[in-house]
Amino acid sequence: MKVSEREPEWTAEQRRVDEVVRQVDRSIEALEQQTSGTHLEMVDIRKNFWDDVTVNFEDSAEMAETFASLKQQAEILSERERAHGHAARQLKTLRKLKSSPYFGRIDFLENGEAQADRVYLGIASLRDRADEHYLIYDWRAPIASLYYDYPPGPAELKTPSGLIEGELLLKRQFVIREGEIVSLFDTGVTIGDELLQEVLGRQSDAQMRSIVGTIQREQNRIIRNERSRLLLVQGAAGSGKTSAALQRVAYLLYRFRGTLNADQIVLFSPNPMFNSYVSTVLPELGEENMQQTTFQDYLGARLGHSFKLENPYAQLEYALRAELEPGYSSRMEGIRYKATTGFVRLIDGFLGVLGREGLVFRDVRFREETLVSGAAIGAHFYGLDRSISVPNRMRLTAEWLLRLLKERQKTARTEPWVDGAVELLDKETYLKAYQTLRRQNRQLKDESFDDFDRERELLGQYVVMEAVKPTRTRIKKLTFVDVRSTFLKLFLDSEMAAAAAAQAGIELPGQWEAICKDTIDRLLVKKMAYEDATPFLYVVERIRGFQTNTSVRHVLIDEAQDYTAFQFAYLQRLFPFSRITALGDLNQSIQAHASEEASTGFTALASLYASEETETIVLRQSYRSTRPIVEFTSKLIPDGDGIEPFNRGGDKPVLTVAADSNALNGLIEGRLARLAANGNRTIAVICKTGAQSKAVYEALRDRVPLRLVQSETSTFEPGIVVIPSYLAKGVEFDAVLVYDASGEPSGYGKESERRLFYTVCTRAMHELHLFALGTVSPFLKGPIEDYYASDSAGQQADLQPNANGFIDNGKR
Numbered sequence: 001m002k003v004s005e006r007e008p009e010w011t012a013e014q015r016r017v018d019e020v021v022r023q024v025d026r027s028i029e030a031l032e033q034q035t036s037g038t039h040l041e042m043v044d045i046r047k048n049f050w051d052d053v054t055v056n057f058e059d060s061a062e063m064a065e066t067f068a069s070l071k072q073q074a075e076i077l078s079e080r081e082r083a084h085g086h087a088a089r090q091l092k093t094l095r096k097l098k099s100s101p102y103f104g105r106i107d108f109l110e111n112g113e114a115q116a117d118r119v120y121l122g123i124a125s126l127r128d129r130a131d132e133h134y135l136i137y138d139w140r141a142p143i144a145s146l147y148y149d150y151p152p153g154p155a156e157l158k159t160p161s162g163l164i165e166g167e168l169l170l171k172r173q174f175v176i177r178e179g180e181i182v183s184l185f186d187t188g189v190t191i192g193d194e195l196l197q198e199v200l201g202r203q204s205d206a207q208m209r210s211i212v213g214t215i216q217r218e219q220n221r222i223i224r225n226e227r228s229r230l231l232l233v234q235g236a237a238g239s240g241k242t243s244a245a246l247q248r249v250a251y252l253l254y255r256f257r258g259t260l261n262a263d264q265i266v267l268f269s270p271n272p273m274f275n276s277y278v279s280t281v282l283p284e285l286g287e288e289n290m291q292q293t294t295f296q297d298y299l300g301a302r303l304g305h306s307f308k309l310e311n312p313y314a315q316l317e318y319a320l321r322a323e324l325e326p327g328y329s330s331r332m333e334g335i336r337y338k339a340t341t342g343f344v345r346l347i348d349g350f351l352g353v354l355g356r357e358g359l360v361f362r363d364v365r366f367r368e369e370t371l372v373s374g375a376a377i378g379a380h381f382y383g384l385d386r387s388i389s390v391p392n393r394m395r396l397t398a399e400w401l402l403r404l405l406k407e408r409q410k411t412a413r414t415e416p417w418v419d420g421a422v423e424l425l426d427k428e429t430y431l432k433a434y435q436t437l438r439r440q441n442r443q444l445k446d447e448s449f450d451d452f453d454r455e456r457e458l459l460g461q462y463v464v465m466e467a468v469k470p471t472r473t474r475i476k477k478l479t480f481v482d483v484r485s486t487f488l489k490l491f492l493d494s495e496m497a498a499a500a501a502a503q504a505g506i507e508l509p510g511q512w513e514a515i516c517k518d519t520i521d522r523l524l525v526k527k528m529a530y531e532d533a534t535p536f537l538y539v540v541e542r543i544r545g546f547q548t549n550t551s552v553r554h555v556l557i558d559e560a561q562d563y564t565a566f567q568f569a570y571l572q573r574l575f576p577f578s579r580i581t582a583l584g585d586l587n588q589s590i591q592a593h594a595s596e597e598a599s600t601g602f603t604a605l606a607s608l609y610a611s612e613e614t615e616t617i618v619l620r621q622s623y624r625s626t627r628p629i630v631e632f633t634s635k636l637i638p639d640g641d642g643i644e645p646f647n648r649g650g651d652k653p654v655l656t657v658a659a660d661s662n663a664l665n666g667l668i669e670g671r672l673a674r675l676a677a678n679g680n681r682t683i684a685v686i687c688k689t690g691a692q693s694k695a696v697y698e699a700l701r702d703r704v705p706l707r708l709v710q711s712e713t714s715t716f717e718p719g720i721v722v723i724p725s726y727l728a729k730g731v732e733f734d735a736v737l738v739y740d741a742s743g744e745p746s747g748y749g750k751e752s753e754r755r756l757f758y759t760v761c762t763r764a765m766h767e768l769h770l771f772a773l774g775t776v777s778p779f780l781k782g783p784i785e786d787y788y789a790s791d792s793a794g795q796q797a798d799l800q801p802n803a804n805g806f807i808d809n810g811k812r
């Protein structure tokens, strides 16, 4: 129920807002004084850094004192910097509170109490002058859960000291801007629809916004979950998965402040542009951003330069476009198979076999000679106790090789090549040799070097020591095991594959031979296909030992439906001390590996953790799009009836068919002009592939101000973009134009493209426009026809090409 400006309630609330704003002002003033104080102090310390340390390197005691003094000075400086950084963040938050101090109020009467507690909720806490009462509670404080979880009426709150029961007497929502109440609602439901209507009806900003004022009950469960090792969220398109993930990070940083910092949280996002899209949410809430990365970046860093790693979008582009190329079906078969849990089991079986036989070892060489042959290393490795794990046997083998190298080092000193090398030492190396030897051999006095034989002996030692260094490094890095050849063996050696399958208790897939050929051809030329990268790294790390990341405590995986079983298994091992939050939507599985029955890694993920450690939350309500758009998009997928549209009005999607691409481009140009003139801030022409995007961009760039988004694009900006389908995933636009909703190869004709088409259409917030070249996609035929309007070209009141729609790309 909307409270009117004329009601006394409004006046009373505005009075309170004024009072709180005054208090915020006082806090800002105090903090500004404090920060300018620390700032001056910092400048002073930096300027006089060297005056305040005693620098003396004369003897070791003086040197130690100098270091202690330096260290102390640096510590004082970094302490001041920390305090300054903290205060600066606080100031930023206070300035936000000044403009909009809170968004909600609850009056809670605890059973047995005479008076209700009045609790105002904002993005941060604020106490009164006497520091006795909270004027504002942080939205993450335990009591705030009442606001998100209950409508007025009986309510309860779990606290560490027990359950508090009572009644929620009032639930009020505010929109406050620049210290003025803009609207006020008393609501009878969990979170009033009116406020959501208002929030969702706005034109989008270029970046994602925080949703703390309107978090829904189910979303709150995701945000505040502390119990599960694995939190699985399956949510419809636009149901707030990404939003919930980001508010969850803010919640965790608040709840565990002091023990958890932003560096210990990692968000895996689909692409660099998405990183930019979500990067403002946490700062808006007064928190630092977590680490953000893409899985591709992780793989690239781990693989190093030994292979040319394919990018997942190049893989997808291949899947969408290369149908007529030779080898297409075997590659696609391989991509699908390698994403299954069956392949994870086959690789585990393979690793089991490798524990007994089959690892490929390289010769260890010292200078030109073979120090130990690969065969001898293999014999040593497989001679070790088999109950010891493979990585531990590798380490034992490395120790053995290092011992052999040491022996060889001793015998080498008297060999003729050493004399030659000693003679070639230049003065600098000679000095370096002397200093190194002196460090190693404390008895060595200056005069020892005067003795010719002794000098020769010592320099010989140095020369040999330098000569064995590369071999020693290689042994330590375990490069004596040839991981590439070992991995290849699974595909090259049919007996090995059969043994691995037998070990795993599974059958090899029907097309195994074709898959093998496809894999071998690439690996032999050091090309690493995206589908092979994770299995390969998994094998490498299971052989050499996993380099785990033990500092990360929370991993959040957005668009989790696009990960394979292998990728999850790998991430689980990589972050052994981390909790995982995986958010996805099976209906948006668009990667090339996604099979018809959608058995992606996302479904398999639950099996990685015990059921009591796992919680699954399903989000059905879709907030992004208007009701007509959700009603349309939910008809595109089999289980769409379960998606609940949020009741926000708008026009039905419109389909326009054009005879040829020239006509199509002209129609799109006119539509873009109208949409821009109507004040849509973000508009996307979504194409199926990168190649199509490029062509459309080229055709329109001189006629329309637009930007082409490619896989390396790293910023999300307002305006008009041309973007391939797979990069539009995860983000949203005020208006979406689907470039080719035909049934042709350039459009969406195959059943396997249904989810891609659904993903593309669900990016629209307010308007969806479908354009088809020649024919109409089969997904748009049948009962769905009632859910969109057809526009025989020209009926829509578009601006004519070259009309001035683009001059003012402005706001409504």
Ligand SMILES: Nc1ncnc2c1ncn2[C@@H]1O[C@H](COP(=O)(O)OP(=O)(O)OP(=O)(O)O)[C@@H](O)[C@H]1O
Binding pocket: 196, 199, 200, 209, 211, 214, 215, 216, 219, 235, 236, 237, 238, 239, 240, 241, 242, 243, 244, 585, 588, 623, 624, 729, 730, 731, 732, 762
């Ligand atoms: N509780 C909420 N209050 C206000 N807006 C919300 C709420 N939940 C979601 N939204 C809005 O709905 C839109 C979609 O949210 P989000 O991108 O988080 O959904 P998603 O589930 O990750 O979508 P997709 O899977 O389609 O990428 C965003 O504009 C977001 O701000």
